[in-house]
Amino acid sequence: MKIKHLLKILLLIPVIALQGCDTDAEDETYVIRLGHQLDINHPVHKGLVFLKEELERRSNGSMSIVIYPSSQVGDEREVLELIQIGSMGMTKVSASALESFVPEMKVFSLPYLFNNQEHYWNTLNGNVGKELLSAGEPYRFKGLGYFDAGSRSFYTTKKQVVTPDDLQGQKIRVMNSQTAVSMVNTMGGAATPVSWGELYTSLQQGVVDGAENNLPSFYYSKHYEVSQYLILDEHTSIPDVIIIGTHVWEQLNTEQQKWLEESMLAATDFQRALWAESTRESLEVVKKAGVEVIEADKSVFQESVLPVYESLKGSDLEALVKQIKSLGVEQ
Structure with a gap:
């Protein structure tokens, strides 16, 4: 400890x-x-x-x-x-x-x-x-x-992200979650776990090139002060x-x-x-602060993470995913 x-x-x-x-x-x-x-x-x-x-x-x-x-x-x-x-x-x-x-x-x-x-x-x-x-x-x-x-989206300090290809070579902060690491790496980025309390400084000093989170956290953490680009790809809802x-x-x-x-x-x-x-409110504020907000083509991002689901085949998690997916089918 x-x-x-x-x-x-x-x-x-x-x-x-x-x-x-x-x-x-x-x-x-x-x-x-x-x-x-x-x-x-x-x-x-x-x-x-x-x-x-x-x-x-x-x-x-x-x-x-x-x-x-x-x-x-x-x-x-x-x-x-x-x-x-x-x-x-x-x-x-x-x-x-x-x-x-x-x-x-x-x-x-x-x-x-x-x-x-x-x-x-x-x-x-x-x-x-x-x-x-x-x-x-x-x-x-x-x-x-x-x-x-809410839903989590990417934000970066120097290079905008429009498609998953733009994540190539970028160190993206993720939570200490193997699933999150796998997702970002599959998209082409370099997933980098960093504690929440150290993230502002890590973005500011270039330890990481970006992160992913929901809009209120992006705003209230003041990460928008050191991150010029936000893409609303909404990849996860955790x-x-x-x-x-x-x-x-x-x-x-x-x-x-x-x-x-x-x-x-x-x-x-x-x-x-x-x-x-x-x-x-958070989206309005960060836009006014000069953050470039990009609307994502989510279909491209969805296609890029198909290998994540392929890796679940035969696992207990695959069965849980099927159960959850069934809840979204219109009756």
Whole structure:
């Protein structure tokens, strides 16, 4: 464990001591600590604030969530580890970051998996999505639900990308996901995993030539300040997963679990609407800031990643892909 990360944990020990204090005393509140990596203006953070407020309302103040944004307690992997050892209660994590625990989560990093938003949410809200939420329980975390994280597109610092051929020779930052690495390499780029907190500097200093993410993250991270080109190829739609440690979930009584689940459902609806608005606003802002926005011919990109699907033949993931694809077929 990094010394810097260890120091963060030591500084939080007084708060950790309060974590999980379940009491019948009327003047005390059951507090769950939640750490994540995004800016406080990001629609995902605002969705988490809504979750906190909704939980306080439904529980009449007997439950609450303390939120630590902007990587205060570490990156996604580090916060997951804190949950596993019982030092953190909840987090927001990209489905891609769960791949090493739940291999089925790789399916969300496959390019052009969903036909449209309706197909995407039918999958998340149906049996497939629910089964994936519970698949992490052997690793001490349970999925409560999904937040919208939009569609991911490429942005670059020096050379515009119009077709996959333009990725040749370009180092493209990806999340620490083997599926994402495979996708970018198949398209012709050089996939380069870099932590989110180091990405702005990496783009600025030329460590990488570009990255891929959703529009609000591109805007709120200020990556548009060092990236001149954005192509809206929308290659993947990877949801954020709201995670709670099983050590916390199992401490809650039936009523408390119900309050949290109901609050999560309400927060999902709130965050989806907020995300759509934020996506529109983010696109307008980066255009005004001088970023060249390119509308992609998606068919060319879809054709370029066919080998990714060919490589799945005979695997468990191929069966899951077929199940998801069937949900997008018009009845």
